[in-house]
Amino acid sequence: MTRTVHCRKHKQDLPGLLRPPYPGAKGEDIYNNVSQQAWDEWQKHQTLLINERRLNMMNAEDRKFLQAEMDKFLSGEEYAQAEGYVAPSDSEKKS
Numbered sequence: 583m584t585r586t587v588h589c590r591k592h593k594q595d596l597p598g599l600l601r602p603p604y605p606g607a608k609g610e611d612i613y614n615n616v617s618q619q620a621w622d623e624w625q626k627h628q629t630l631l632i633n634e635r636r637l638n639m640m641n642a643e644d645r646k647f648l649q650a651e652m653d654k655f656l657s658g659e660e661y662a663q664a665e666g667y668v669a670p671s672d673s674e675k676k677s
Contacts, residue, residue, distance in 0.1 A: 589617035591658050596620075616656050624655050627664075634664035 587598035596617035602609030603621065612621070631637060631651060637644040647662075654661040 587615060587617055589620050590615045591620040591656050592617060612656065620656060624652060627655060630664035631662060
């Protein structure tokens with residue numbers, strides 16, 4: 583049976599994660615308050631940020647930036663966008 587959480591990003595009850603994505607309190611908070619849908623959306627957005635902003639995950643400042651943006655994204659606050667990225671339109675997705 584799927585676990586349900588009240589997602590802090592989408593403000594509704596949705597299927598939750600199978601396990602915490604991080605160790606410790608941060609992972610437990612995400613596990614208990616973020617839906618699988620919101621986490622999947624964050625994973626896609628995170629990849630865009632890393633690629634478009636050329637973030638280096640070996641750099642502590644880049645990791646700190648990404649962590650702060652994740653917190654904003656999952657809380658439904660304003661978050662950094664990938665500069666110059668334009669999502670494909672529905673017609674482009676079908677071709």
